[in-house]
Amino acid sequence: MRRKDKVRLTNIATYCLIILILAVFLFPIYWMYVSSFMSIDVLFKIPPRFIFEPTLENYMNLFEKTFFLRGLYNQITVAAGVTILNTMLSFLAGYALARLDLPGKENIGGYFLLTWAFPFVAIALPLYLFLKDVGLLGSHLGLIFVDLFGIMPITIWLARGYLAAIPRDIDEAAMIDGCSRFKAFLNIILPLSKGGIAVVALITLILAWNELQASLLFTTSQTVTAAATLEGLAGKKIAYQWVMAGASIIVTPILVIALFAQKQLIRGLTFGAVKA
Amino acid sequence: MRRQTKIGFLFLLPSFLVTLIFDLYPTVFGIYYAFRSYTLTTPWLGQQFVGLDNFERAMYDPIIINGFYLSFIYILMIIAIQIPAGIFTASLFNQQVKGQAIFRSLFILPFAVAPVATAWIWRLIMNPSFGALNYFVGLIGIPPQSWLSSPEQALLSLILVDCWQWIPFTTLVFLAGLQSLPVEPFEQAEIDGATAWKKFRHITLPMMMPLITIVVLIRIIWIFGHADVPIALTRGGPGFSTYFFSIAIWFEAFRYWHVGYSLALGWLLLLICIAVVNLLVPFIVRGLE
Numbered sequence: 001m002r003r004k005d006k007v008r009l010t011n012i013a014t015y016c017l018i019i020l021i022l023a024v025f026l027f028p029i030y031w032m033y034v035s036s037f038m039s040i041d042v043l044f045k046i047p048p049r050f051i052f053e054p055t056l057e058n059y060m061n062l063f064e065k066t067f068f069l070r071g072l073y074n075q076i077t078v079a080a081g082v083t084i085l086n087t088m089l090s091f092l093a094g095y096a097l098a099r100l101d102l103p104g105k106e107n108i109g110g111y112f113l114l115t116w117a118f119p120f121v122a123i124a125l126p127l128y129l130f131l132k133d134v135g136l137l138g139s140h141l142g143l144i145f146v147d148l149f150g151i152m153p154i155t156i157w158l159a160r161g162y163l164a165a166i167p168r169d170i171d172e173a174a175m176i177d178g179c180s181r182f183k184a185f186l187n188i189i190l191p192l193s194k195g196g197i198a199v200v201a202l203i204t205l206i207l208a209w210n211e212l213q214a215s216l217l218f219t220t221s222q223t224v225t226a227a228a229t230l231e232g233l234a235g236k237k238i239a240y241q242w243v244m245a246g247a248s249i250i251v252t253p254i255l256v257i258a259l260f261a262q263k264q265l266i267r268g269l270t271f272g273a274v275k276a
Numbered sequence: 277m278r279r280q281t282k283i284g285f286l287f288l289l290p291s292f293l294v295t296l297i298f299d300l301y302p303t304v305f306g307i308y309y310a311f312r313s314y315t316l317t318t319p320w321l322g323q324q325f326v327g328l329d330n331f332e333r334a335m336y337d338p339i340i341i342n343g344f345y346l347s348f349i350y351i352l353m354i355i356a357i358q359i360p361a362g363i364f365t366a367s368l369f370n371q372q373v374k375g376q377a378i379f380r381s382l383f384i385l386p387f388a389v390a391p392v393a394t395a396w397i398w399r400l401i402m403n404p405s406f407g408a409l410n411y412f413v414g415l416i417g418i419p420p421q422s423w424l425s426s427p428e429q430a431l432l433s434l435i436l437v438d439c440w441q442w443i444p445f446t447t448l449v450f451l452a453g454l455q456s457l458p459v460e461p462f463e464q465a466e467i468d469g470a471t472a473w474k475k476f477r478h479i480t481l482p483m484m485m486p487l488i489t490i491v492v493l494i495r496i497i498w499i500f501g502h503a504d505v506p507i508a509l510t511r512g513g514p515g516f517s518t519y520f521f522s523i524a525i526w527f528e529a530f531r532y533w534h535v536g537y538s539l540a541l542g543w544l545l546l547l548i549c550i551a552v553v554n555l556l557v558p559f560i561v562r563g564l565e
Contacts, residue, residue, distance in 0.1 A: 011371075011373055014368060014371045014373055015373060017368060018368055018369070018373075018379050021365060021368070021383075022379060022382055022383065025383065025385075025386050025440060025443075025444065026382065026385060026386070027408075028386070028389075028397045028398065028401060028440065029385055029386065029389065029397075031397065031400070031401060031408060032393060032396075032397045035400065043406070044406045045406065046405065046406050046411075047411045047414075048406065048407075048408045048411050088290075089290050089291040089294065090291070092287045092288070092290060092291065093287060093288050093290075093291040093292075095287055096283075096284040096285075096287035096288045097288075100280050100281070100283060100284035100287065101278070101280050101281065101284070102281055102284040102285070102288075103281065108288065111295075112291075112295070113553070113557070114550065114553065115295045115299050115300065116497070117497050117549045117550060117552070117553045118299060118303060118501070118546060118549065119497070119500045119501035119522065119542075119545050119546060119549050120501045120502065121500070121501060121502075121503050121522045121525050121526050121542070121545070122303075122306075122501075122525060122541075122542030122543070122545045122546045122549075123299070123302055123303045123306065123542065123546075124526070124529060124530075125306070125529040125530070125535060125538055125539060125542070126302035126303065126305055126306035126309070126539065126542075127298065127302045128529075128530075129302075129535075130298075130301065130302045130305070145294060145297075145298045146298060148294050148298070149294050149295045149298045149299040152291055152294065152295065153295075156291060181280070181283045182283070185287075206388065209390065210388075210390040210391060212390070212391045212392050212504045212508075213502065213503070213504045216504075217530065227390055227391075227392040228392070230392050230393075230396065231392045231395070231508060234395075234396075234399075234508065240396075240400060243396045244396065244397075244400070247390070247392065247393035247396050247397065250390050250392070250393060251388075251389050251390055251393045254388045254389075254390065255385055255388050255389070257388075258384050258385065258387070258388035259381050259382070259384065259385070260381075262380070262381050262384040262448065263448075263452070265384065265388075266384075266445070266448045266449055266452060267452070269445070269494070270449055270487075270490050270491075270494070271490075273486065273487065273490050273560070273564060274449055274452040274453065274487065
């Protein structure tokens with residue numbers, strides 16, 4: 001065989017393999033969307049139907065017969081709160097770790113890394129008792145703080161990386177011009193790291209939005225998130241297509257973000273060890 | 277104290293306070309209960325100091341021993357599958373073919389699916405009577421399986437779900453690693469006439485070791501800390517066939533409200549996680565330098 005033919009043949013094999021792998025991995029997502037448009041008698045057909053008459057009744061039922069919309073409002077509130085707070089705190093801490101001369105800086109970075117390793121299942125109960133004692137159990141604010149400490153160790157690390165890439169001369173020049181350290185950070189450094197801020201905010205949003213364990217535990221029927229509302233429908237056979245409609249709504253914005261910020265997401269979740 | 281140091285601590289203060297109040301304080305405080313017999317459903321029995329009883333009980337509790345064993349098997353199989361699978365798919369996505377950028381982006385999608393959706397999607401697909409999975413395995417001549425509802429298959433089904441969600445992650449981490457490999461050693465090996473396998477074994481693999489270790493670390497910590505998808509899919513069952521250590525802690529806490537016992541178990545898990553971090557992180561740091 002000529003070398004050129006051989007290259008072409010491997011290319012075709014690669015193509016086929018990639019398409020096959022993608023089909024297998026994407027089918028469940030496709031199936032979620034498709035079944036959200038199925039009426040109940042179509043969904044439970046054996047074998048499964050791939051061609052059918054789509055209906056919007058699942059979405060209608062979801063909105064009218066469950067508390068999904070209220071859950072969505074709660075989930076947006078919590079995720080927005082976490083994203084804003086976490087981005088601010090991460091860049092503050094990241095700046096100190098990237099720039100300032102601190103004794104035991106290594107240990108501070110290590111401390112945040114260690115809190116990342118605390119398994120949530122192990123601390124959930126004392127956390128529950130603590131939130132109850134201080135009156136934050138079931139409130140949006142309580143859930144925001146719980147989400148926050150789980151995400152912060154990752155994003156502080158990430159923010160530090162972005163800030164360390166900005167030349168030191170810039171804040172030093174600003175400070176010679178009479179800016180305070182905080183003003184230099186606020187007016188010069190932050191505007192320079194817009195891209196980094198966007199990445200940190202998006203990763204925070206994804207992690208906060210996809211959080212389930214704490215939302216199941218630390219909410220009341222008034223503050224429960226949409227995700228926890230859907231999980232609460234488990235065990236009811238009638239709920240399948242309703243939940244698929246709800247799941248499609250919850251998942252779509254995150255899929256869109258992940259599609260475009262794929263590299264940054266991977267870099268962020270590996271503490272910047274992977275170069276984007 | 278130097279002015280810069282003072283400012284530095286002020287910058288760190290808010291995030292430090294959040295972890296201190298909401299993470300460290302409840303964790304450390306939890307050990308108070310670990311030495312006590314305290315059940316929230318029977319508060320009139322009070323909180324008696326029982327010394328190491330809760331820890332001793334864990335050593336002999338068949339559910340806990342079984343949970344340890346299951347968690348160990350689960351993590352081991354997940355790592356044994358997802359690392360090689362990730363490297364394989366990554367090298368596939370590293371080939372220069374048209375449309376590769378789109379393929380890579382699409383492959384992240386399962387990883388971004390929220391756990392509640394993951395649980396419901398697979399509940400539907402793996403349903404023994406009308407699920408699509410039995411239809412697909414039927415196409416290649418395999419009779420219908422019961423998946424999550426069979427004690428023999430539940431663990432494997434959970435591993436399958438986890439692989440669906442996390443192989444995209446391992447793949448994209450390793451892909452980034454492959455893309456940043458230096459060219460020179462490969463050119464030299466080419467001149468020396470090394471086979472593809474030799475190049476992979478002696479150049480690619482050693483250079484990827486830090487990334488592989490990071491992925492192993494992230495997976496172990498994540499699986500120990502997150503029981504959401506397994507709990508949603510099997511609730512530890514059928515029987516105790518998927519009753520992982522983390523699920524046992526969760527149910528001791530939020531089903532039986534055994535505060536003392538659950539926190540003793542939680543502290544055991546915490547120590548395991550800290551040990552894993554201390555074991556693997558130096559290895560990663562050394563590898564990246």
